[in-house]
Amino acid sequence: xxxxxxxxxxxxxxxxxxxxxxxxxxxxxxxxxxxxxxxxxxxxxxxxxxxxxxxxxxxxxxxxxxxxxxxxxxxxxxxxxxxxxxxxxxxxxxxxxxxxxxxxxxxxxxxxxxxxxxxxxxxxxxxxxxxxxxxxxxxxxxxxxxxxxxxxxxxxxxxxxxxxxxxxxxxxxxxxxxxxxxxxxxxxxxxxxxxxxxxxxxxxxxxxxxxxxxxxxxxxxxxxxxxxxxxxxxxxxxxxxxxxxxxxxxxxxxxxxxxxxxxxxxxxxxxxxxxxxxxxxxxxxxxxxxxxxxxxxxxxxxxxxxxxxxxxxxxxxxxxxxxxxxxxxxxxxxxxxxxxxxxxxxxxxxxxxxxxxxxxxxxxxxxxxxxxxxxxxxxxxxxxxxxxxxxxxxxxxxxxxxxxxxxxxxxxxxxxxxxxxxxxxxxxxxxxxxxxxxxxxxxxxxxxxxxxxxxxxxxxxxxxxxxxxxxxxxxxxxxxxxxxxxxxxxxxxxxxxxxxxxxxxxxxxxxxxxxxxxxxxxxxxxxxxxxxxxxx
Amino acid sequence: xxxxxxxxxxxxxxxxxxxxxxxxxxxxxxxxxxxxxxxxxxxxxxxxxxxxxxxxxxxxxxxxxxxxxxxxxxxxxxxxxxxxxxxxxxxxxxxxxxxxxxxxxxxxxxxxxxxxxxxxxxxxxxxxxxxxxxxxxxxxxxxxxxxxxxxxxxxxxxxxxxxxxxxxxxxxxxxxxxxxxxxxxxxxxxxxxxxxxxxxxxxxxxxxxxxxxxxxxxxxxxxxxxxxxxxxxxxxxxxxxxxxxxxxxxxxxxxxxxxxxxxxxxxxxxxxxxxxxxxxxxxxxxxxxxxxxxxxxxxxxxxxxxxxxxxxxxxxxxxxxxxxxxxxxxxxxxxxx
Numbered sequence: 092x093x094x095x096x097x098x099x100x101x102x103x104x105x106x107x108x109x110x111x112x113x114x115x116x117x118x119x120x121x122x123x124x125x126x127x128x129x130x131x132x133x134x135x136x137x138x139x140x141x142x143x144x145x146x147x148x149x150x151x152x153x154x155x156x157x158x159x160x161x162x163x164x165x166x167x168x169x170x171x172x173x174x175x176x177x178x179x180x181x182x183x184x185x186x187x188x189x190x191x192x193x194x195x196x197x198x199x200x201x202x203x204x205x206x207x208x209x210x211x212x213x214x215x216x217x218x219x220x221x222x223x224x225x226x227x228x229x230x231x232x233x234x235x236x237x238x239x240x241x242x243x244x245x246x247x248x249x250x251x252x253x254x255x256x257x258x259x260x261x262x263x264x265x266x267x268x269x270x271x272x273x274x275x276x277x278x279x280x281x282x283x284x285x286x287x288x289x290x291x292x293x294x295x296x297x298x299x300x301x302x303x304x305x306x307x308x309x310x311x312x313x314x315x316x317x318x319x320x321x322x323x324x325x326x327x328x329x330x331x332x333x334x335x336x337x338x339x340x341x342x343x344x345x346x347x348x349x350x351x352x353x354x355x356x357x358x359x360x361x362x363x364x365x366x367x368x369x370x371x372x373x374x375x376x377x378x379x380x381x382x383x384x385x386x387x388x389x390x391x392x393x394x395x396x397x398x399x400x401x402x403x404x405x406x407x408x409x410x411x412x413x414x415x416x417x418x419x420x421x422x423x424x425x426x427x428x429x430x431x432x433x434x435x436x437x438x439x440x441x442x443x444x445x446x447x448x449x450x451x452x453x454x455x456x457x458x459x460x461x462x463x464x465x466x467x468x469x470x471x472x473x474x475x476x477x478x479x480x481x482x483x484x485x486x487x488x489x490x491x492x493x494x495x496x497x498x499x500x501x502x503x504x505x506x507x508x509x510x511x512x513x514x515x516x517x518x519x520x521x522x523x524x525x526x527x528x529x530x531x532x533x534x535x536x537x538x539x540x541x542x543x544x545x546x547x548x549x550x551x552x553x554x555x556x557x558x559x560x561x562x563x564x565x566x567x568x569x570x571x572x573x574x575x576x577x578x579x580x581x582x583x584x585x586x587x588x589x590x591x592x593x594x595x596x597x598x599x600x601x602x603x604x605x606x607x608x609x610x611x612x613x614x615x616x617x618x619x620x621x622x623x624x625x626x627x
Numbered sequence: 628x629x630x631x632x633x634x635x636x637x638x639x640x641x642x643x644x645x646x647x648x649x650x651x652x653x654x655x656x657x658x659x660x661x662x663x664x665x666x667x668x669x670x671x672x673x674x675x676x677x678x679x680x681x682x683x684x685x686x687x688x689x690x691x692x693x694x695x696x697x698x699x700x701x702x703x704x705x706x707x708x709x710x711x712x713x714x715x716x717x718x719x720x721x722x723x724x725x726x727x728x729x730x731x732x733x734x735x736x737x738x739x740x741x742x743x744x745x746x747x748x749x750x751x752x753x754x755x756x757x758x759x760x761x762x763x764x765x766x767x768x769x770x771x772x773x774x775x776x777x778x779x780x781x782x783x784x785x786x787x788x789x790x791x792x793x794x795x796x797x798x799x800x801x802x803x804x805x806x807x808x809x810x811x812x813x814x815x816x817x818x819x820x821x822x823x824x825x826x827x828x829x830x831x832x833x834x835x836x837x838x839x840x841x842x843x844x845x846x847x848x849x850x851x852x853x854x855x856x857x858x859x860x861x862x863x864x865x866x867x868x869x870x871x872x873x874x875x876x877x878x879x880x881x882x883x884x885x886x887x888x889x890x891x892x893x894x895x896x897x898x899x900x901x902x903x904x905x906x907x908x909x910x911x912x913x914x915x916x917x918x919x920x921x922x923x924x925x926x927x928x929x930x931x932x933x934x935x936x937x938x939x940x941x942x943x944x945x946x947x948x949x950x951x952x953x954x955x956x957x958x959x960x961x962x963x964x
Contacts, residue, residue, distance in 0.1 A: 097785070101789075101905070103895075104898065104899075104903065104904050104905070104906070105904060106904075110793070113792055113793070114792065117792050156772070157942070157943075159942050160771075160772050160939055160942055160943065161772075163936070163938060163939045163942070164771050164772055164939075166895060167773065167894075167936075168773055168896070169896060170895070170896070173894075173895055174773060177772070177773035177775060177893065178773050218777070219775055219777075238665045277931055309958060349789075397704060415814075502873075502902060504902055505884075505885075505902075505904055506883070507880060508873040508885055508902040508904075509873050509874055509875055509876075509877050509878055558899075559900075560902070564811045
């Protein structure tokens with residue numbers, strides 16, 4: 092348990108992705124079975140202990156600690172789980188601390204009524220850090236900034252296999268994953284996926300570059316729109332229906348309106364969007380209403396119904412279709428979809444073209460705002476897992492850009508902790524002779540290391556106020572730093588003062604040459620937003 | 628006949644002994660000062676005369692120059708002196724090299740002021756000795772039950788583990804220049820780390836002093852040399868004052884990983900505020916368990932609580948039927964660790 096607690100403490104403070112992967116891989120390499128397997132389950136959301144509730148902890152503590160001292164402590168620390176973990180009068184050192192597997196075993200066997208006593212016995216024997224981890228584990232939500240996907244990535248690194256292999260197996264496996272670790276360490280066979288309706292690793296594309304055009308011919312490729320929803324795989328086999336994210340997470344529960352309509356025996360690759368495919372495809376911000384929700388209300392289901400725009404057919408009535416060329420899969424897909432309910436399924440249309448110039452024109456002026464470019468798929472290519480180079484390319488629409496003025500800068504983390512590296516920028520609003528800056532977004536990448544040093548110096552030399560790690564930077568009509576910000580789209584937002592939220596903003600250019608009064612006005616962004624909405 | 632409890636009283640300048648005509652750790656220049664240890668908020672320059680341990684006097688001279696006071700007198704640990712009829716003795720406090728508690732006696736009673744102290748073993752200074760007394764004046768920097776300092780060897784182990792996990796990154800350890808920095812280095816040596824350790828310029832004099840005083844710190848090298856661009860090799864340990872670890876100074880190192888050795892690192896919010904990647908919970912002050920144990924060990928009937936979180940320790944004394952009051956002395960840095 093203590094090793095797991097230390098891992099969590101390190102992960103939450105390690106900003107870099109590679110750093111996290113290294114810590115995870117080290118944990119898998121040095122912690123024995125079955126503990127590492129339970130650690131893996133904890134990190135991928137595979138453990139659930141419904142009997143333990145946060146209120147219970149408070150009651151347990153009140154029996155052990157003076158209420159006044161607790162109040163002083165809680166007031167200082169500000170987090171209940173942490174306060175409990177630190178102030179708990181432990182007996183560590185007197186007894187051997189429990190392993191993670193013992194913690195998991197005891198918590199999962201606890202009933203509602205004996206959960207407090209079980210929890211108290213565990214807390215008694217753990218260190219403060221171990222207690223914090225046990226409480227977080229028991230009450231759900233480790234919140235260490237590590238996704239299930241990243242954990243699997245680390246597992247792949249540890250076992251020197253492709254992450255797709257792990258994703259493909261994942262749904263047939265259970266904690267503590269003894270067989271999986273044996274395979275990854277070369278001591279055992281690859282686990283057989285016993286699960287019905289398994290996930291099949293997704294085929295991904297490369298962004299096309301100028302040099303690629305020289306080596307490919309238009310006649311060899313088919314084009315489809317690249318839809319800006321979420322890539323999913325809808326699988327129904329032997330009565331089991333599952334909706335997977337592109338990384339193999341089961342997201343059926345978040346989209347019951349779609350997952351309950353998988354009345355077939357096949358595996359489909361497609362884009363999950365909201366709306367009604369026969370009439371209207373919703374925007375990405377409509378789709379966002381359906382994301383990251385624990386429960387879906389009936390009103391949400393009615394306002395933003397989910398549907399699948401189908402790209403590919405991977406499996407059909409017992410037959411693996413992935414080895415067939417694209418054109419054949421596409422034909423089979425077309426006739427298969429014709430039989431499906433049209434309010435929930437449609438076919439991703441092909442975009443006819445004969446030359447790259449023609450396709451480029453279509454790419455630049457897509458017929459719908461939810462299109463973010465075109466996909467090129469080689470007509471004779473099979474469906475391959477991962478990101479093979481050559482058969483599929485994405486050719487994205489050029490990003491939008493706006494000239495904005497730097498308003499605030501915040502210190503970064505980790506490697507960047509000595510730099511002001513997170514920038515809030517604004518555009519002008521109000522009367523032309525006395526405009527004010529209104530913040531429209533925040534960006535923290537897109538610049539080179541040399542540019543970062545320049546901006547950092549600029550921020551330090553032009554600070555007008557400091558708020559903890561944030562500095563307000565001088566920004567008026569004649570003095571300020573103009574930055575060209577690239578972004579993928581705009582949506583209306585009630586959370587931002589400007590009424591606008593930017594998608595995926597990043598710094599594309601520093602405009603040292605441009606005086607601040609020449610930066611864009613809010614009306615420019617509003618016009619862009621309205622223009623996009625007209626396309627709907 | 629003066630009672631022990633009347634020997635000391637709080638004044639704006641610091642703890643005052645009117646009978647003896649001196650102050651303990653005064654925050655403003657006074658005629659006669661007794662200094663518990665060399666940290667800047669306790670040991671200030673400009674007093675008429677200073678009585679302190681040899682090491683504290685030396686440290687003050689290193690920091691402020693040889694003329695830091697009108698005159699100086701060395702106090703030997705355990706040796707009783709008399710000033711204007713007040714008998715006083717310095718005892719080790721276990722905080723930093725030269726740190727002391729000061730016991731005053733009158734009318735058969737004794738009042739002890741702890742200065743800053745800890746009970747955990749420290750290879751760089753003499754251990755704290757509890758002195759039986761009637762009134763105990765205790766510090767309370769970490770005077771909340773949430774402060775539990777782990778075993779220092781465990782924390783140093785965390786640093787060495789991280790060095791193995793990230794051998795290409797320079798580990799910059801923020802540590803207070805007097806005491807903590809040398810303790811971190813000594814603990815690394817105890818743990819078997821024998822590579823050269825690189826130190827910030829601000830630590831050089833004090834590290835030299837510790838080495839000369841017989842505290843083994845092993846091979847030390849300057850982290851930066853004027854006019855030389857060459858930085859310590861990747862994977863080195865650099866020890867620097869806390870303010871330097873996330874400032875521009877740290878950029879010259881290879882992919883720096885910021886560590887901070889402090890008792891405050893127990894609190895996650897503090898760690899996040901500081902932007903620290905590897906917190907090392909390593910304190911030169913007593914944690915809650917040590918504070919309460921020390922109060923019991925002294926057998927004091929009355930406890931005065933100063934600099935820190937006074938109210939919680941006063942509450943603990945109340946629960947345990949010990950008379951207690953906060954002193955509210957101004958001018959001591961709560962954060963200086």
